[in-house]
Amino acid sequence: MKTDFCKPSRRSPRDRIVEAARDLFRRRGIRGTGVDAIADAADSNKMTLYRHFSSKDDLIVECLRQAGMEMDGFWRELEDTYPGDGLGQLRAWIRRIAEHLDGDTCQCEMMSAAAQLTDEEHPGREVIRLFKDAQRDRVVELCRRAGIADAELLADTLLLLIEGARAAQQSSGAEGPSARFAEIADAAILSFAGSGTASR
Amino acid sequence: MKTDFCKPSRRSPRDRIVEAARDLFRRRGIRGTGVDAIADAADSNKMTLYRHFSSKDDLIVECLRQAGMEMDGFWRELEDTYPGDGLGQLRAWIRRIAEHLDGDTCQCEMMSAAAQLTDEEHPGREVIRLFKDAQRDRVVELCRRAGIADAELLADTLLLLIEGARAAQQSSGAEGPSARFAEIADAAILSFAGSGTASR
DNA sequence: CGAAAATGTTACTGGTCGGTAACACCGTCG
DNA sequence: CGACGGTGTTACCGACCAGTAACATTTTCG
Numbered sequence: 001m002k003t004d005f006c007k008p009s010r011r012s013p014r015d016r017i018v019e020a021a022r023d024l025f026r027r028r029g030i031r032g033t034g035v036d037a038i039a040d041a042a043d044s045n046k047m048t049l050y051r052h053f054s055s056k057d058d059l060i061v062e063c064l065r066q067a068g069m070e071m072d073g074f075w076r077e078l079e080d081t082y083p084g085d086g087l088g089q090l091r092a093w094i095r096r097i098a099e100h101l102d103g104d105t106c107q108c109e110m111m112s113a114a115a116q117l118t119d120e121e122h123p124g125r126e127v128i129r130l131f132k133d134a135q136r137d138r139v140v141e142l143c144r145r146a147g148i149a150d151a152e153l154l155a156d157t158l159l160l161l162i163e164g165a166r167a168a169q170q171s172s173g174a175e176g177p178s179a180r181f182a183e184i185a186d187a188a189i190l191s192f193a194g195s196g197t198a199s200r
Numbered sequence: 201m202k203t204d205f206c207k208p209s210r211r212s213p214r215d216r217i218v219e220a221a222r223d224l225f226r227r228r229g230i231r232g233t234g235v236d237a238i239a240d241a242a243d244s245n246k247m248t249l250y251r252h253f254s255s256k257d258d259l260i261v262e263c264l265r266q267a268g269m270e271m272d273g274f275w276r277e278l279e280d281t282y283p284g285d286g287l288g289q290l291r292a293w294i295r296r297i298a299e300h301l302d303g304d305t306c307q308c309e310m311m312s313a314a315a316q317l318t319d320e321e322h323p324g325r326e327v328i329r330l331f332k333d334a335q336r337d338r339v340v341e342l343c344r345r346a347g348i349a350d351a352e353l354l355a356d357t358l359l360l361l362i363e364g365a366r367a368a369q370q371s372s373g374a375e376g377p378s379a380r381f382a383e384i385a386d387a388a389i390l391s392f393a394g395s396g397t398a399s400r
Numbered sequence: 401c402g403a404a405a406a407t408g409t410t411a412c413t414g415g416t417c418g419g420t421a422a423c424a425c426c427g428t429c430g
Numbered sequence: 431c432g433a434c435g436g437t438g439t440t441a442c443c444g445a446c447c448a449g450t451a452a453c454a455t456t457t458t459c460g
Contacts, residue, residue, distance in 0.1 A: 013406085013407070029316065029318040031231040032318050034447055035448060035449080036447075045408055045409070047409080048407055051406080051407080055448080056448065056449090111315075111370075111371055114370045114371035115312050115367075115370055116229065116231075118227065118229040128371050132368075132372040133372070133376075136376070136377065153380065153383070153384070156377040156379075159368065159376075159377040160360070160368060160384060161357075161360050163363070163367035163368050163377075164361055164367065167315075167364065168332075168359065168363050170311075170315055171314035171328050171329075171332050172332040172336070176332060177355075177356035177359040178360065180356050181360065183353070184357045213436085213437070234418080235418060235419080236416090236417080244437085244438080245438055246418090246419080247438070248436080248437060248438070250420080251437085255418080255419080256419090
């Protein structure tokens with residue numbers, strides 16, 4: 001039995017390290033974050049870190065994997081909330097992103113990581129690629145279920161708008177073009193939904 | 201009189217340093233590029249670099265400034281080619297960006313720099329902010345001249361699509377959503393142009 | 401309890417990086 | 431010529447950083 005009644009927030013060192021790493025990577029960047037700082041922020045130490053991860057790159061990959069799994073969880077959550085309702089899920093997705101834009105932390109580590117892992121051979125890039133591909137497939141499927149005629153085109157449009165909103169947030173700040181992201185994305189959906197709805 | 205007939209490509213060390221820095225920053229990232237590598241690539245040396253720039257950050261700022269000036273030149277070029285034709289300039293702008301997407305180098309250093317300069321106090325962030333604001337104003341003006349009713353909304357839409365295309369290029373590769381950027385952007389312009397044209 | 405596994409602590413290595421000092425070189429111009 | 435400004439070369443400093451070794455401590459569990 002775990003005696004976690006007095007330290008309920010205390011998870012395993014490994015989990016704390018990954019959590020701390022993700023936080024620091026978001027705030028200070030991947031290259032700008034040293035392993036000592038990660039271990040320190042995780043209230044652990046460098047040795048324990050290197051017992052769980054063979055290298056910093058290994059830790060980076062794990063962080064990206066966890067970020068991807070969290071997104072998967074969100075997708076499932078959406079499916080549960082709007083079962084079979086592609087349009088509802090699309091809209092909820094957009095709403096969620098718009099909310100998270102205002103937050104200080106750019107929720108999607110994938111994009112900023114892609115900008116920082118300049119080495120094309122970095123193992124993390126494969127994780128990013130797989131995630132993006134899966135995300136695109138999912139969005140295309142949602143568009144299709146929403147009865148959009150050219151589902152791929154709307155999906156790509158929305159994906160571009162989303163990545164753009166995140167990027168604009170970083171370069172132009174919250175008052176820049178990203179401020180009207182939700183409005184713009186909804187308009188895109190509307191214009192596609194109006195032009196053609198499939199059979200069922 | 202300068203005897204530059206035998207070395208016409210040899211510009212001043214300062215120019216070569218900035219050029220080399222911009223190239224390396226694009227390819228290996230800002231944090232991933234050391235000053236030694238820059239001086240070396242510029243066929244110069246670290247001392248000369250530090251005689252022209254007080255620090256690496258100073259050099260970064262100069263690189264961003266030059267990138268901004270090049271874009272200004274492109275805007276003027278557009279105005280000369282399509283004088284007074286907002287729609288033509290918008291379309292040419294999109295075409296140009298789409299072409300540059302395929303290239304190996306992400307032409308706009310501003311965005312990737314924004315992702316890498318995690319320090320909010322970095323002097324380069326001010327340059328980026330100013331550039332983005334000016335760019336937005338310019339695009340809004342073009343939309344207005346194109347007779348778009350809600351010029352700001354189309355401008356923000358296009359800006360999001362463009363930033364998104366660049367970001368998607370980095371994370372998903374050239375075959376991702378960015379492949380259809382031009383198509384999507386043109387469709388956005390069309391949908392706005394159809395819904396309302398101003399007086400003159 | 402007692403052994404084993406996991407975790408923590410300290411100190412270290414080898415390398416990189418931003419930045420500087422001292423000095424030598426080389427063209428220009430008076 | 432000679433002074434001088436811009437440039438190149440070498441060596442160095444201090445800070446940081448990824449990763450490791452050796453040892454002490456705590457936790458887990460039979």
